[in-house]
Amino acid sequence: MSEECKTLEAYLAPPTQHKQRKLHDEDERYEALLRESFNDECDTMSAVNEVVSGEDLNWHSKNALKQYVPNLLDKDTYDAKQLADTHPIRYANTAAVFDHDDDRHHEICWEVPLPGHGTNFWIPLQLNPEQEDWWHSLIDEDDDSVWAGELRLQRDGSRWVLHVAANYEVEPDHACSTTSDDVTPIGFDVGEAKLLVGCALRDNTPVDPLFVDGSRVRHLRQKQASAEDRLKPRYASKLLDDLVWGRWQDAIEDEIEKASTRAVEYASQFENPVIVLEFLEGITDEDIGKYWNRRLGKWLFSQLQSRIEDKAAERGIPVEYVHPHHTSKTCHACQHIGYRPHQGTFKCTNDECWVSEYQADLNAAAKIAQRLNPWGESLPWKSAGNDSPQSGGQWQAHEDTSSSERLLSERRALNDKVLSSSPAVGAGAEPETGDANTS
Template sequence: MKLVVRVKLLPTPVQAAALEATLYACNQAATWAAGVAFEENARRPLELRKHTYAEFRARWQLGAQAAQHAIKKTCDAYTTLKVNLRNGRYGRPGTKRHARASGKPVVFRPQAAQPYDDRMLSWQHEQQTVSIWSTAGRLKGVAFTGQAEQLEVLAAHRKGESDLVCQGGKWFLIATCDIDEATASTHPVGFLGVDLGIVNIAVTSDGARHCGRRINRKRESDRNLRSKLQKKNTKSAKRRAKKHAGKEARRAKDINHKISKRIVAEAERTGRGIALETLTGIRERARLRKPQRVKIHSWPFAQLGSFIAYKAKRAGVPVVYVDPAYTSQECAQCHHTARANRPSQAGRVCGFVEHADHNASHNIRQRGWMAWVCGAQSTAPELTLIA
């Protein structure tokens, strides 16, 4: 199982200047290589290397490994673009948006992440320092810090590449760790159903309800502030908007981590698995009123599901995904399905009364159990981020 651990670098001003120059050179070289790949239609590493490797070494003074990583990063960017175009991420073929995305070379930001392997980066865990390659030479004794749990995972399980990232003037290393999976129980005693929503972010079949009222009010306040600053468009407004950039996403990520940790801990404690809804394509399927569209498009439901899945995988808790159709309209007692069940929150046939989200979580639990009995395999992502 692969996890990604992010640690914060604490470089001196001289080291920070060298790292900034390194990122700038690597991304400038990658942008130039992307233009060559676009013109020559050379979007595989071996083909692109023939056109760019010598120029990387001579013009940008990149080391051999840095040049190889810049070439691979360029090819990976085109692979991602191809997949997004195929999946409709940029609209249908023939539209202006699709033409803009496919009709020009890929461009890298000056401070985009740069991969480092063990030849370019070495870790001294006891001293909490790293030795890292730069265009100005090898930088030794660059300090780093992080949470105690993160540092323990990093020292014990780090394996593979690490990415150097600059965000808001702060420097980070994102390292890949390969952790052994916990041994899951051969047959869970049951399943914990989890219903994801907007008013209630998550409701479990045990009755735990993670309410989103306070969070939604704060998100609406943030949206109003962003709109106000964008309309004002002065220097001070731009400065304030930059200060608040990413704040809502960080808050949502923190909340999702806390909710997923509680859900997985409860399932592990009781020896059960976790049943989740398959929410792929929910934004295309759901029919919502205009005020609700912003909420469903902005809250990271997929992130919460992935956090539950990877934490469950690490704890050895089985996870299955079920069809979310009619979970709120189906009565959890008599299984009669009708639209009238949800508004009244009562079964129209048996008279059973329950909160709609709680009722849905019971249906998800039952569907998860049936899927497991029928031979469904536990599923969880291979790569995610802990921070």
């Protein structure tokens, strides 16, 4: 048996002003201790413990920080050079305390942990409707097929979204080995002009490529960046996020969702497919390009990769990560280093190679596919690092009001597969009842 992880998401029903203030205070406490631990280069759990011990933060988050910060500073795991602007509040799996009642408007409530005794409060959850069966398995004390890992609570404009890592065991699939000669490697290259280019290899030859245009995402990102530059002198960073980041984000995530679906559908048409992606941490700002060299850059790459991996898992298609170095500059036919005279064209410098000019992104996708094996360049994926949500927005949560419900996009966390510990799911004190307006 092997252990897999699925991220479950739910929006907190709109809290009262008093509870909203408590959430914001806890967010600021967590952020301060995270940055202090990181800046002090606390590369062991004991070192982090010296920073957080005695501080006014719930103990579930303290335990999560002891695991998380050393990973950020571990060169073999992530080796972060600096922290991003915002982070979710992390909780150890001991914070997975839920209550279920079929008679409530929102059936499942979560006990929000706060520092001190008697300070926790209950709040209803607006579940992703596509994940309701997973949620019920998670909170069912008699069902041990799914258990909770780490939790993350993320601000999403004026709302809060909860992510819970749901761990489960699966039987290993030995039908297709990624090192077998019978597999069809399928490389995917992410870029600016072409959001996604897929290339399957048969006998080391590209066949029937997939092209997904990137002009729509590029246009949305340009509008987003323009608004950010215009408003930055007048607003603080967190208010700027609410005004700018979310305005175009739903549309961008929709494009990512469509592209990832097309990628997996493309891969599924081949016999024994193995999807091959570039290892994210090898991508530099220079690789990302002019309009991707800011907040959207690595976020978009990781978001798209995450959705491809999720959907590939649903189809039973293996996913492998390979080193990204020089994939855009190496000829897939002769392995000589070439160059790109402009964005869409690759030129091979080997006079004896049949390739003179080639579509640049297709050449890169083919090279990525070649690195699966037998060249020994594939490597395991390490998920510690980017602390922002990393997948697309297929479901939308409804804002609970007495008159109407408005839509907000999905935010998901990294599928953090480096999660352990036993489940701690159960009912706590009597939660609030009724609909979200009681929160």
